[in-house]
Structures are given as structure tokens and as C-alpha cells.
Amino acid sequence: MVESELFSLLSKSGFQIPPFHRFALQEPISLDFYPIALKIESPKIVHKSDVGGVAISLSNADEAEAARTRILSRIAEHTITLDSSDGFIATAMIQGEELFAGVVNDPIFGQIILFGKGGVLLELYRDVCYIDIHAGETEILRAIRTTKISKLFEGFRGSKPMMDQIVSFIQTLQRFIKEHPTIRECDLNPVIFNANGLHVVDARIEYHTLTSDTPPTQRLRSNFFDNRHVAVIGASNDPNKVGYAIAHNALSFNGKLSLVNARGGTFEGHRLYCSLTEIEDVIDTAVITIPSCHVIETIEALIPKGAKNIIIVSAGFKEIGDTRSEERLKELAEEYNLNIIGPNCLGYYESTQSLNLTFGSSSINKGSLALIAQSGAVLSSLMDKATQEGIGFSHILSAGNMADMGFADIITMLSADPQCEAISLYAEGIQEGKAFLESLRSCTKPIRVYKAGKSPQARKAAFSHTGNLSGDYPMFRGLLESVGVKMVDSIEALLYARNFENIAVITNAGGPGTIITDVIIERGSKLYTLSKNDLEALDALLPSNWSRNNPIDIIGDARSERFEAALQCVDAMEGVDLIYLLITPQMMTDTLEIVRLLERPWSKPVFPILLGGAMMSEALLFLRSHSKPCFTTLHEAGAFL
């Protein structure tokens, strides 16, 4: 398609195109708009500039005529013979900010719009955002506002606000792509932005060789979290085996439990069935920990038993190169409408029925947070930390290789489960990005995501570890943020689901108070502003040289009594939603007595930060043994905000 045809197509699709006119080769150039760019148009010439086929900044008919002659002679020098089907295109030159808009075809997310600053600065600043072609207006706005150039659209330095035009331009592009399913990728580059809107000045379109690759729609699944009769296949009396840990943890289940081991016998007083055929009832849920070579035949045996949910803990599939068995798992899942978790995973936990089918911690606190992780080791570390800090879960799901159930399926199910109030996800590589985005978009619960594999080196490590594509991090982050997900920068932040807006800091030290202020602001949270009443209340309790500002510096000689008074006062302040007790080892600091204050019930979360080493260890041990959260560095304390 030559430029004038492309311009006509874009213009018909609703894009604003600069005035242009096509001339036959020998036709004199005469226009009512200047300055113009004049370019040769011929299917024989792909790179016009290389053959001198372009002239810019032509201010009048004389200059245009001179340019036409010049171009024709230069093309002749390149021994290209033009014919009557060739011609010139004259385009009005438009002044303004150069932007870029394009549609890429990402291997994970499919067709995604890139939009932002264009020209040579596109590469230097990478000031672009990522917008799904199915994104609605809020999502589009959220994405655009992550770019710095978007300040220009909001009415910068008194200029006219143009955000509506920008959003409508993106929507035109979304429509254009959907209405032309044969387009695979397209670049509108540059798009010139000025007070009259956005003008597509140049474009490139790439078509599919295939005419369609519509993604598979998500299967309607039965509820995974409905577990009545659970079978542990591979229960073992050998405490070094995964099958021991799972069977042991499973004993706390409120429903019916059957343990299976080919050798029979008993497990902690419970019968071990030699085979599934010995079990007569319907088994809805099974966890499998036997060697990988027996997994598929076991599932085939489970199907006639009525199994719907299968957790495959066993390793030895895609991660060691066996993709064939995973394909078979997928086929079985589709044919019999199974929900398969794994293989190569740490297991599954569900709180309402005390169902712990993991080989991680056996003492999981009940709570309202669902934790999904693609790495068993990350999951076991977080579970161990959660136990230590008294954090509870509604669900824990180790996704493993995701042969059948992926993040999209899991999030869709968690969205509907009333026990789960917030979702945290640790992801390395993902599949079916569009379905994943849609599940996040539809979920009304707060979601936090940590994505590993930001650097090429880490993506290599992740791929060898899970066999999944890790993808482009900025795109992943941008798309997830635009659907409202909170992307966190540490895995520990996945244990905290609540977003804190107004923070109070009570401290015995000015310097660390300054640092935590920076940390809080950097994380996008705020320090609560003390009201006149608050100041008076604190004045009555504290020495006269306290900071009279938040961080509330109660001075280096503060002992537990003063911390207690300040804490009681701040705990009663309505606007505060989190309190940090920031304690440094001063000569007279009775740190243990201070942290003992946390044994009492406070109306707000109170998180101690113990800044130091040996002098803090007794207090740290106290908090650990009382399952209380505790931080030992200022940056760790801010990481979950």
C-alpha cells in the first residue's frame, strides 16, 4: 500500500491526517496549503530517502516545482524507470510534539498498543505506556498517565487540556485494529500533537500471513475450592519424602480423607489404601506425589472415581524437557473438565476446611489473603515468614508448571470465593496474557503482583527454571498497573495486602525519622499531618523539645513509659491507619519493654522497626516468639507500602 492509500485508509478509520494530495509524475504541483513535504510514490521504491525521493519544508509552488524536478533527476541517476502508475504525494507539514503510537504483537499478551514520546527520544527516554486493545477508558487513562509526556496533555503551562482527544485517539486505534483483523502490527510514527489534536504523519502496517489466530476462550470450570473427599496419592511413612509431609499436613482436613500407597499399611493410625479401586466413594480432589512416570495413569484411574480437582506435586515434566506429558495432562483436563494444578508444585491450602495439601509449613494461620506462587521455594519461604509474623491465608496455591490451570483460571476462581479478600501473586513466566489481563480486570479485590525476570540474565534463569516465557518487564508492569494491580518490589510485600495511606511514626531518633520519611514518600504513601488537637494532646505528654511534627520524635532519652503514652495518643487519632514504632539503641532505651507494648490490642496496626544489632536482639526474639511482625531496616519496613 503506498502512502496515499494508507492515508486514505487511516482517514476513513477516523484518524486525523494532514492535508495531502497525489500528483501524477508530470503534473505541475499546485496547492492551497504550505509548507509541504514532497515524496515520490512508487511500489518500485521502498526507501524513498535513499534515492533522493523526499524534499521537505517547501514553502510555495516554485519551491515545490523545483523539488519535483530535482527528485525526478536523482531517481533517474539511480537508474530506476518510473511509469504512469507512479506519482508524487504532497503532505502539509505540521508543527508540534512528536509522539509515537504502535501496535505490537507480543508473544504473551497478543496485540498491545505502545504510545508515548516519539522521534529520536523514543529510544532514549522509553517514555511509553502499554495499552491492551481491549482496555476501557479508565484503563487507557491510567496507562497514559504513567508517561511523563502526558503532562503535556493535561494542560501544561496554561495550554489547553487535551486528554479527551488523546483517549479518543487510542480508542480509534483500538477500533482500527479490531476492524482489520488481518493487521498484525502497525506503527503510526510520528503522530504530531498540537492544539488541533493528533495528526498521523507517517504509518507502516504489517499484515498476517494467516487471516486469523483468535485466542482460545477460557473454559467454564467447576469450583476448585469445593473439596469434600480428598485423596493423597503417594502418602508415605518416610519422613524424608514429600508424600509424608503432605499426608501429615492433610490430617487436619475437616472433610473426608483417603491416603493411598501401593504398599498399603497405615499412616499415623489411618489406613493406607493400596489402590484407588479400594476406595468406593466419589473422590472430588486428589493430590499426587508419586513419580512422574505414573502420574498420567493415576489421573486416568481417578476420572471414573469422579475426580474434578487434581494437584500434581510430582516434578519431572516440562522443567526437564518433557512437554509431551504436559500436553497429555492438558488434553485430559479439557476432555474431562478437570482442574489440574501443577505439575512440579508445592501443593494447595484452603482455610475454611483446614485443608493443607502442601509440603510446606504445617502450621498455617487462617486469614483472608490468597497467595499464588510459581516458585515452590518462594512460597515455602513466604509461608515460613508468615507463620513467624502471625499472618494468615484463605488460600495458598503453588502454580507449578501450569499445564492446565494458569493464573487467569486461579484468579477468576478466587474472585468469586468469599473467604478471599485480597490476592497476592508471585509470577515468573506467564502464558495467555490476554486471559490473564481479563481475569485481573474482572476481579474487584486488591491484587499485588511480584514479577521476577526483569533483567535478561534473570529471564534466562527463570526460563531454565520453569520453562515459561518471562516476557518484557516494562510491558508486564505497565499492563498490570493499568488494570489496577499493585506491582510490588519485594516478595515480602506479597504478605501485606492492605494499602496504608496515612502513616504515623513514633521514634526516639531524628535521623532515622528523616530517612523513614523519605522511604514512605518514595513508596507513594503519606505521613499523617498532626492536627492542632493532636499537637496539644502530644504536648501534654511529651518533653517540650519533641519534634511537634510527624515523625513524632519523642527524644533520645525516651523509655517505654513515654513510648506507651505516645502510642496511646496516636492510636486514638482518627486519620492514622498505620503506626511505625521506630526504635534505635540509645543509652537508656529499654527496647524489650517497648516492644512488650505490642502484646496489647491496639486499634491500628503497629509495626516496630528495630534499628541496630546486638542491643536489639532480645526484643527481636520476643517479637518473633510472639508471632509479631518486625523490621530491622528502614527500607524493609517501607517495602510493603
Add this chain to the structure above:
Amino acid sequence: MVESELFSLLSKSGFQIPPFHRFALQEPISLDFYPIALKIESPKIVHKSDVGGVAISLSNADEAEAARTRILSRIAEHTITLDSSDGFIATAMIQGEELFAGVVNDPIFGQIILFGKGGVLLELYRDVCYIDIHAGETEILRAIRTTKISKLFEGFRGSKPMMDQIVSFIQTLQRFIKEHPTIRECDLNPVIFNANGLHVVDARIEYHTLTSDTPPTQRLRSNFFDNRHVAVIGASNDPNKVGYAIAHNALSFNGKLSLVNARGGTFEGHRLYCSLTEIEDVIDTAVITIPSCHVIETIEALIPKGAKNIIIVSAGFKEIGDTRSEERLKELAEEYNLNIIGPNCLGYYESTQSLNLTFGSSSINKGSLALIAQSGAVLSSLMDKATQEGIGFSHILSAGNMADMGFADIITMLSADPQCEAISLYAEGIQEGKAFLESLRSCTKPIRVYKAGKSPQARKAAFSHTGNLSGDYPMFRGLLESVGVKMVDSIEALLYARNFENIAVITNAGGPGTIITDVIIERGSKLYTLSKNDLEALDALLPSNWSRNNPIDIIGDARSERFEAALQCVDAMEGVDLIYLLITPQMMTDTLEIVRLLERPWSKPVFPILLGGAMMSEALLFLRSHSKPCFTTLHEAGAFL
């Protein structure tokens, strides 16, 4: 100064100016360069655009003449009467990338050059660097390379490398400012960059009302670290008093020690002198912990005793509003060439003579790192942590209010001291930025700096805490990095002086291995690449499914024997300079046995990362009680890189 005069001045000073010509008001415009901008020049018109006094993109004499007539009639409409001293300036319009160069007069650092991307994007991207007007070529280059736009100067997409011209432009600007001492601030905006170099297209200069404000030169001081006879003034038997802690810590001093308390008596078997007059010898160093109202008279009494070095621990000066006493301290210091540290500080430590004059930890390990901190609480926390992790110091200096000795003085002295091999500094507000920069520039030892007060909220907290200006963070960071300082993002990173280039990770977990890879790359360090020999050596020791890549994933079932074998192998690899042992709580992990490996001497630093909670606590306690460093989160483990 009108534009044509300014252009002449800049041109004479070595700047490249576009062709320009001044015309009398009625003179016909005729030039041999086009396109041009035409502007009215009159001292009566400050804002030319506001009165229609500017026309741009004029391509020939006809257009220029038409513009001249148009401008004159618009000015007449504004009822401004021009006379024969007024005229027009015609300037060639230059195409290229808009840059900005300016000299600001910073309250802390004095005259500093700002250079970077200009135009409307200056505000949006803040892609600028900061260059001292005394910076040499290396420093200029380091600064410029922190900008993204600098890629354009290095030969971007096959264009001509132009970095030499950029550096020479900055040097021209430095010379210009030094040769015109009455210039206070100046903006060259825009500067147009293209293949022909940099062209100053517009300029604004602001002059001093005063003709000179040369900064005070640094005083030549006696060596602070030469301490023979030390007096503790305010030694106390009350263990709740600072005077107790300091006197107690001072007892380990190798030189002569005198303890003073107005009430006399003894302190742990040592005589307490009632007054300085009772001491006959020369006292070269004194630490003062008595109430602030007696400090100045005490110093006056110390001067006849020959005191050169005075550490004022006592608080109650500038930080509570008493600037008068601090001025007196400064006067005394200058008159008698004293080195005064403080007031309002935690004290001083020097390793060669075991001189601990702090009221922080009494068990300080000897080492080669000098630690300077402006916050006593940050210092005591870091000292406590250092004791726990077995980190040693050559010097510790609590800077306090810096009435006399500032960072520049301290760094200059540490530069010359052979015990000190690296310097770490915690700074909040600073004074005399030029002297500070010069001390850093002259120091050949590695220096790390943490600067608090990034956000306005934190700057407010810092000011109320120390009474010093905290300044603009990006400028502080930029200037320090350009003199070769490593700016760190956590205070704990101040305890690690060495920069690690090639890191090996031994782990029992793939997911956390992926995350630590991201952390290492983000910090600017590298993962060591395993050679063919390394791979073979590890193949011989590890199960066949190990990662065959660094992070060296030795698989989830690894016990201490496998960790030991891998550690021995990696410790022998020449290119590795740091080893992380990244341990997650898997079912069979014998974490305590693994960390016991650290009791042995290894040729490289080995830092364990214990990722988890309760299951890791025994190993963590072991490491703490053996004064070994240990990290519990991946981001903490990377923070010091």
C-alpha cells in the same frame, strides 16, 4: 544588555552563535542567510513576544521585509515609541536538538552548571546533570554520561560522535563564568545541538549586586587524629549519664587519660579531677559532656592547657535555636586553631590507640573503614549492627551540628590517615558545598555516601533535627557521583566499603535465584559467568539436573554436604569476588549445618541469605552469635552492592 550585545559577548568568549545581524529600525533587511528569526531590540521592551515583536521562519528578503513592517505596526498599537537607538536583530534559524545549559547559584554548592535536554521536555524529563564550575574533564564526562540525552553525543544510530565538542562547550562555560565574576546566574536556552556543534540561540544573564563573594578558604588544621593526652570532662559515676558511658569507654585508651568531674572522687578506680587546673600536663584532646551553658568557659579553660582537639557531646545549641553559642565556638576555633567536633554529637573513635570517646557501643572492632555520621542515632544503630556482624572501623566521627569541623575538614584529614582505607558518610544537611566537593575530589579512597532528605517532607524533618539546609537531592547526588563518590540507598550499605564486581550465587531454589539475579543486575553488579572448566568441576559434584548456570541451583534436596562441595568449588574460582549462599526452607534443608560452614576460613567473602522465618531462626541465631553477616531478604542482601 540587548540580544546583539549578549551574542557578541558570548561569541568573544568562545561560544558558537548563529549568524546574526543588527539592523537600524528603518534599514531594509537584506541577508545572505535564511531562514531567519527577526526580533525587535529595545531596552524599552523586555518581553518581545507579548508585543508582537518576534517573527520566525522567514525564508527570504520579501518575507523579512513584510515581518519588519508587521512588527513595527504591532508595537505602535501597544503605544510604545521607538527611537534611533532601537533596532532589529535577525538571527539564522538552526535545526537540531534543543539543549539547555545554565549556571545556578545554589545556597549550598555555589555556582553550578546545569546541562541537559532543553525545551518543554526539560521540565517533563528533568534529564539534566550538575557540573561544578571547577570540575575537570573526567568529572564533566561522568556528569554528562548520567543523562540519557548524552547517547546522542556518543554517536547514536551512526551519527558522528560529538562528546569532545560537548565537553569543550562546558569548559567554555566554566571559563566564561570565572572570567566574569559579576555574573551570578545565566541561562543559555536553547542551545541547539547538531552535526556542526552547539549553537547558543538565546541567553539570559543575571548579575550580582555585590561584585564579589569569594568563599572562605579552608583553614590549615593540625591533625585531629593525633591524641596523646585525653581529658573526659563530665565523667560521671551515674550509669544513666552520657558522662558515665564515655568515661567507661575511654578507659581502653592506650595513651594518657584524665577524667574530670567538678565533684571529684574516683571513677572505676581512676582519680576524678575537680577541675582542669589540677591537671599539669598538656591536654591535646578533650571530650566535653557537661551542660551546654558551661561548654564555652570550659573550652576557654582548655586553651591554656594546649588543647587542639575538642569533641563537644553536649546538646543544646543550634538544634534548639542557640546559634550565638555556635558562632562563639567557631570564633574560638579560628582564633586558637582548634579542631572542634560537634556540639550535639555521639563522640569519636580512633582504632590505633583504642580511643573510644563515644557513648555508643563499648565493643568496637578494629578495621579500616571510617564512618562519619550527622545523626547520633544512625551512628549508634550502625555501630550496634557492625558489632553484631563483625565489621570493624578505623575511625568513627559523629559530626553533630558542625559548628567548626565540617565534612570537608574531616574527609581531608581521613584522606591523609593511613589507617583509613575507605570512608562512609551519612549526611543530612551540609554547609560549604564547594569545600566539601573539593575534599571528595582530592580523596583517593573509596567513599560511600547516604543522603537523607530526598523529599520536601524529609527535608523539613532534617532541618528541625540538625538546623542545616538539606538542599536539592538530585543536585547533591549528581555532583557527588561526578567526583567519584558511590551514593548508596540504605544506611546499612555504609558498613560495606568494597565494591563487588563478579558475584556467584549458590542456592537450593530456582525462584529466589531468579530474583537475586534481578537484584544484582539492578545494583549494577554482575553475575560471574561459569567457564567450561567451572562447569565441568561442578558437574562432577552436583546432581545432573543442577542449573549449569550461575545462580548455581544445586536443587531443592541439597543438604549441607552438597552446599559444602559447591562452596569449595566456587571459592576456588578466580574470577568470583563474592559468594551468596541463598538458602530456602525446603523439607530436607539442614540450614544450621549449612551456615556452620561459615566458621571456616574461605578465600572470598561468603554472605548467607536465609529466606524464610521460623525454620531459619536457629541458623540466624548461630550467625548472630558468631558475629557473621547474614541477610533475611533478597533486597537487603543486594542493598550494599
